[in-house]
Amino acid sequence: MSECYGHKRELLYWWLLLLIILYNIFGGFFLALSYFGTDQSQVGRYISAKDTSTGRMGLLLNGLVKIPMQFSILLIGALLFTFFSLKPAPIYFNERSYQYLKETQPAQAQVFEAEHKLLQQDLSRQSTALLAKKEQGVVAPAVLSAYKETQQKVKALHGKVEGAINSTGYNAERTDTNYIFLYFVKNTLPVGMVGLLFAVIFLASWGSISAALNSLAASSVKDIHLLIKTAAITDKKELALSRLHTLLWGLFSIAVAMFATQMGSLIEAVNVLGSLFYGPILGTFLVAFYFKNIKGPHVFVAAILAEALVILIYNMDIVSFLWLNIVGAAGVILFSLLSVLIYRPKELNS
Template structure:
């Protein structure tokens, strides 16, 4: 646990309360659906652009992307290569249609084109995947801050969720949009300051160009990968093909994004807002990855821990594996001395042979880190081993009567123990790297600002998500299935109740979530499972004018089952699931239509 100085607390609290207070005050008293759901259609293009960027830039972006760069380098930026292409297509195809129909949600269009059940199905698919993602965007910063502040993660999930609920319930879409401008200002200021300070902490003898050279020697600056290796998640092709389809789905059919630009003053403002996002999003992600790479360079000249999760390190040092871990730390310390010497020599001479040496030393360090994770896992497993054995033996003795209260109680106790062990076994420290660097090495005041960056990003994403979830629940499901018109005031009231409901659900999901391999990948995987199918449904609606609703509905159900099976058995990198799901639903729908016509002719 790291103790924050009072100035950091002041910067953090004042920043967050100012954003929540401003958003609540600025958008109070919205009484009709047009104002509450579409923000009164008053947003200018720069507001839309910043709001769209803020919706996508969650806390996960800063915690996981920097950790991704520290571990694997700049190659993750290829994930976003399809985004500018997607923005142009959405501006040409999606926005004119949405604007002409004056829809409140993306899925209203599907009922006009097909039928109510197709609209309801896509709305439900959205609610599932975005509801899960909303919980993760709360959970990500809560994990970190629970370690930093020594506060129970459940309490932090609740605090973050409540802050978002306050202004989102109060002002709806306008509150989300207004606060996101302030949040993006905080985010840009914090990340620029972090990069500037990090560069200043690298030895004076090492210029920025030389720092990039050191990073490049270990493969961290390999941005482009033109290989067709399906085992590689991030290549130019996965970015341009899979990434384009993911971004088309996300920005064109995901209500959390569609609602941002539907608040635009005119169709031109909506289009310019998305083009602004297409122009600046890739450089922004490149910049965030570069921050992670510069932290990596910093640790070539400063000792780095074997594992960035202090709590996990403490556990292994209190276990029977303490001596093994200390010996591993000593090896890493010796390795650090070699790395520092070679890095300084490389900065002075640019000798290719030194690059190869640095690359080899970095590979050795990776093996040390992997071994440290193995020791941590063994330490935690041994801590729980006796309880596992005891409960297993007790269950075995009761197995003759598996429906008894005693057997059920012991089974539940064992399940709880498994869950506790899983939470404790946090060996994958990528998502902790950046925050630990901030807390250990950055100056007082800037720490508070960067914690505010992380929380602001979490709040901006979560607010957009629960705002969209509430809109879909209210407009597409509740409102559409009412037999009589309930009136504007009633619908606004119900949308507020749905906002509260989804905020509470997001908090609950955050409380039961667990650390994945990498949080930003987890969010993208969840999206990829559903987005391709939904995008395919929209493309069928746009370009296949003779296709009937039943064929699309059945095809969508079949496709979703196949995609989930494909993800479960890991048929392909998750980015390809977007293209796969999109193409599959189009093929199946057209096949069903043809078979149905043939059957009708035979009859």
């Protein structure tokens, strides 16, 4: 009887795991569809190509390169977890925030450090024992169980330290997730490699930031400013307007970046922020492709309503952020169809 029950539990576990995987794949599909199909960075690549075949090839290569690049980013996280399982990890990776805690609450910090030291010793001993057993081809469930228990204690201690730091109100960042890689680079890599790595990061970020600001400025100038201002302007005036819009978008990006630091992992923050807006944009494109009879005013109102629905669902935390793309796209289509049924403007006689 117990064997049958255990078999059913295992079967249920694998079915739930499969559903979770499919759930995220489906939501991620719409996120990728929104990004590669409607994002200005991808559209810029397409319209700047010399012909249609070159543009398609560029988009295809960009999609193919995205897979190993994303895998490499996630692999770094897995490797860092393994590294700090074998080597002593700090009690908190944001050293400046923890230093502030030590200065304001020294007694509490000493208690944390004493517990952390014991846990790190246990973790190092257990991880070494696990590796030794693996090399011998021996299964050691007791050692593995003790290792998992120690990991839970380390996680619980980290939560206590994080809560104590957040209670001081010293830093707007609620976690130290984005400091793990920086701590590894600063304290492990040789000096020359650190400088080279930071130079590569700065060069890559400059290129992406420049492309983003230029595309945003071009869109706002062409699609908003020049449409509102009907009077013709000179090229010199348009260049000045473009520079002004670039400055404004730069300030806006700084504000968003300051907000994003409170969202935990930067990778997740980028996908969350994208999912808040990509869905209605994708829905607008889908309506344009497949519902030719729906006019612009209907789609505009539908996009606003769909965006409001996405933000409402995100604040209520009803579904995963990946599914916000589906909600936004489906919302635009649904609201567009309803608006056509509700409001049909009379056509003027020619």
